Amino acid sequence: MHTIKHQKARSLYPTFDRKAPGADVSHYCPGCGHGTVHNLIAEAIDDLGIQDRTIFCSPVGCSVFAYYYFDVGNIQCAHGRAPAVASAIRRTHEEAIVISYQGDGDLAGIGMSQIVHAANRGENITVFFINNAIYGMTGGQMAPTTILGQNTVTTPAGRLAANEGFPVGVAEIINSLQAPVFVERVSLAGPVKVMKARMAIRKALRNQVEKKGFSLVEILSPCPVNWKMTAVESRRWLENNLEPVFPVGNLRDLPKGPFDQVDKKKARISDRKILEILGVGEEEVHTGTVRLKEEQNFKIAGFGGQGVLSTGILLANCAIAEGLKTTWLPSYGAEMRGGTANASINISHETIGSPIVSFPNALMVMNLPSLDAFEDTVRPGGAIYVNSSLAPRKVRREDVTAYHIPASDIANDLGGIQCASVILLTVYALVSGAITIETLQKVIPLAIKRKNLVDLNMRAIEVGIAWHRENCPKEEKTTEV
Amino acid sequence: MGQHLMKGNEAVIYGALLGGATHYFGYPITPASEIAHAAADLFPRCGKHFLQAECEVSSISMLYGAAAAGARVITGSSGPGLSLMAEGLSYLSGSELPSVVVDVQRAGPGLGYIWPEQSDYNFIVHGAGHGSHSGVVLAPNSAQEMCDFAYKAFELAERYRCTVFILSDAYIGQIMEPVELPRQIQTNPHKDWALYGDEGSRHNLLSSIYLKLEELEGHNLHLQAKYKRMETEIVDFEEVLTDDAEYLFVAYGISSRICHSAVGELRKKGVKAGMLRPKTLFPFPSVRLRQLAGQVKKMIVAELSNGQMVRDVLLAVQGVVPVDLYNWMGGRIPSTEEIVLRLQKDLAAG
Known part of the structure; x- marks a missing residue:
């Protein structure tokens, strides 16, 4: 036999001021199930000794005022969002007991996404779902759980499957997921059933204390006022009409969850270690103090996969190592032309304003479409570095300096076509003087993780130097090649 | 001093972690996805929480929960995601919970596209969501400021108990520039009003519902006075x-x-x-x-x-x-x- 305590639970406030200052009855309507469930939860909180640890997430609906009753930490949530709010609290305080208390519109209507995903993550929280098959606070409208034929103010002729669909079985939906440990549907239709509800509520909370995982109790609850019945009639109606649609009973009671809740704990990492992880105070590769002949507005373009973006990053890193200011911006929006990938790199002694290079003074093109797309944008007096293996035509402009380098062919001979762009970059470095070969050699091993690729790119630099030596006699550097 | 070449979208996460961020909740969206990528990599490695939410409605509700629990919490998104967050942003303001929200603006309306625009200005600056409310809106124009603004955002959010927006755009998110990282990690202070799941905070209530007209009016006047104060204290x-x-x-x-x-x-x-x-x-x-x-x-x-x-x-x-x-x-x-x-x-x- 269970003993029924008649004194008020300690975790309920001594008076219910929502009703009236000093009131000892709740603001809930006569015969409403909320009061019963509040008592059962409060009693369980008392018995488990978790009052101080409990954070109660109240919903939108009649029980929005749960914080007037529960003498625990309280937060009021947006309509349907309590399980997301509870999930975040769970992940903030490992020892807190987090309760999400929701009605049928809140949980099964507007908040269906939040409840399903919180359950699916197996959050170690407890959800109490009050299913009274109607919207209470807003005045008796249809709920997702309203049964077929049931009259509400928004289904005055009765809920019709063809128009409003079927009542939603929440316990069954949650039971279809892998993560929950406990799913039970109970009813408040009579004293024996209330005792079963009491057991389920305690179990669902105890599971959380024991860090087992996600528990949900669906409670079929009367709403006499909106059902337009007396309290006694409403209990009979609940038993005869709701219970056949929403069968009571335990759907799941696992001894432990499918994963260890400890997984969601975070190791304590010291500030010193965090600074190390983030690279704060790392030593800088500082080689040169290059004086630029002019600010570099550099554009590199080619097919995706030709290392266009990464070669641009390499150049920007070299510029930083030279003590220069730099920006890198990938092809984007209207800047993306000719179906090619491109990146804008600025290198300057001064603070750089616009990072967008519309009119480059140095253009590196890895293929023909890029040459076609950008040749005309180069500023008079600028330079174009052409991968002539894949852009076999000559530069047509006469007011720029062109370097036609069969970079892909040379790279192929070296054993890796991916280093073609570094050959071109080497020639650019030597011609422009914007970065030094020494810096390029220092930065490449830091920028490229794979050892064999580092070696390949180091050889690419040598080949680039050799090409420059053979093809760019000093006096020709300022004229057309 | 070390300079790190990084995207604006990455820099904002470095700034946040050094600023004492403890939680990241978010849903991926271009052109803000690198924020989630960097957070997914760095938050767990630094012993902090990262969770990809099922949608932006949930991620902003998670900010609401974590902020209520005293966390330093941040999310990143772009226009379509921000539209979904409007509900939560209003609740955050109503309950005066501090959080940091990064908006990497893209072109709209509707799905628009991932190119840059600055068309979320009205929405973010003049109160995202229902009710008379706002938050601090910081506007970075470099990767360095993405880091610096995230670094100082939590302190501002807590000082005013409001949302701090970092209103960026697709270019400032995607740009790579040298970033000098702050050299000290900020600590997340204890908040008297937050819920810690302990005896000391048991009587705290976080809510935006006010049943008496005078109380709700007073709450609104209090919020507006707070926003007014910002004008003399932090305009930059x-x-x-x-x-x-x-x-x-x-x-x-x-x-x-x-x-x-x-x-x-x-x-x-x-x-x-x-x-x-x-x-x-x-x-x-x-x-x-x-x-x-x-x-x-x-x-x-x-x-x-x-x-x-x-x-x-x-x-x-x-x-x-x-x-x-x-x-x-x-x-x-x-x-x-x-x-x-x-x-x-x-x-x-x-």
Whole structure:
């Protein structure tokens, strides 16, 4: 036999001021199930000794005022969002007991996404779902759980499957997921059933204390006022009409969850270690103090996969190592032309304003479409570095300096076509003087993780130097090649 | 000192972690996804929480929960995601919970596309979501400021118990620049009002519902007084050659970078151009603009929208000086040269 305590639970406030200052009855309507469930939860909180640890997430609906009753930490949530709010609290305080208390519109209507995903993550929280098959606070409208034929103010002729669909079985939906440990549907239709509800509520909370995982109790609850019945009639109606649609009973009671809740704990990492992880105070590769002949507005373009973006990053890193200011911006929006990938790199002694290079003074093109797309944008007096293996035509402009380098062919001979762009970059470095070969050699091993690729790119630099030596006699550097 | 070449979207996460962030909740969206990528990598490695939420409605609700529990919590998104967050943003303001929200603006409306725009200005600056509310809005224009603003955002959010927005754009998110990282990690202070699941915080209630008219009115007045206070305490802006400027650009984010170059080019041509760049869009630098209105011949607001910030400028200068709008939409970005030519043309036309 269970003993029924008649004194008020300690975790309920001594008076219910929502009703009236000093009131000892709740603001809930006569015969409403909320009061019963509040008592059962409060009693369980008392018995488990978790009052101080409990954070109660109240919903939108009649029980929005749960914080007037529960003498625990309280937060009021947006309509349907309590399980997301509870999930975040769970992940903030490992020892807190987090309760999400929701009605049928809140949980099964507007908040269906939040409840399903919180359950699916197996959050170690407890959800109490009050299913009274109607919207209470807003005045008796249809709920997702309203049964077929049931009259509400928004289904005055009765809920019709063809128009409003079927009542939603929440316990069954949650039971279809892998993560929950406990799913039970109970009813408040009579004293024996209330005792079963009491057991389920305690179990669902105890599971959380024991860090087992996600528990949900669906409670079929009367709403006499909106059902337009007396309290006694409403209990009979609940038993005869709701219970056949929403069968009571335990759907799941696992001894432990499918994963260890400890997984969601975070190791304590010291500030010193965090600074190390983030690279704060790392030593800088500082080689040169290059004086630029002019600010570099550099554009590199080619097919995706030709290392266009990464070669641009390499150049920007070299510029930083030279003590220069730099920006890198990938092809984007209207800047993306000719179906090619491109990146804008600025290198300057001064603070750089616009990072967008519309009119480059140095253009590196890895293929023909890029040459076609950008040749005309180069500023008079600028330079174009052409991968002539894949852009076999000559530069047509006469007011720029062109370097036609069969970079892909040379790279192929070296054993890796991916280093073609570094050959071109080497020639650019030597011609422009914007970065030094020494810096390029220092930065490449830091920028490229794979050892064999580092070696390949180091050889690419040598080949680039050799090409420059053979093809760019000093006096020709300022004229057309 | 070490400089790290990184994207604006990455820098914001470095700044957040060094600023004491404990939680990241978010849903991926281009062009903000690198924020989630960096957070997914770095938060767990630093012993902090990262969770990809099922949608932005949930991620902002998770911010609400974590902030209520005393965490330093941040999310990143773009326009379509921010629209979904409107509900939660209103609740965060109503319950006065501190959080940090990064908006990497893309072109709209609807799905629009991933190109840059600055068309979330009205939505973010003038109160995202229902009710009379707002938050601090910081407007970075470099990867460095993405880091720096995230670094200081939590302290601001807690000082005013409000949301701090970092209103960025697709270019400032995607740009890579050298970033110098702050060298100290900020600590997350204990908050008297937060829920810690212990005896000391048991009587705390976080809610935005007020049943008595006088109480809700009082709450609203309290919020507005707080926003008003920000104007004198934290308004921030950068001035470029304003001392003798006759033509003043007003721009933020990527637009301000282009205008900065345009000012340089115009000066070379003998045009006395200058720029005021708001670093805080809320509070807005209205007082300084009003002062400058008495000095310059014209203000030119350059923005990537239908003209949203321009209304705040017009309100600030109150007709004292003509205000022109140079604007672009749909992802179109002007070149420096375009802006220079346009102003020269306008001046020639008188």
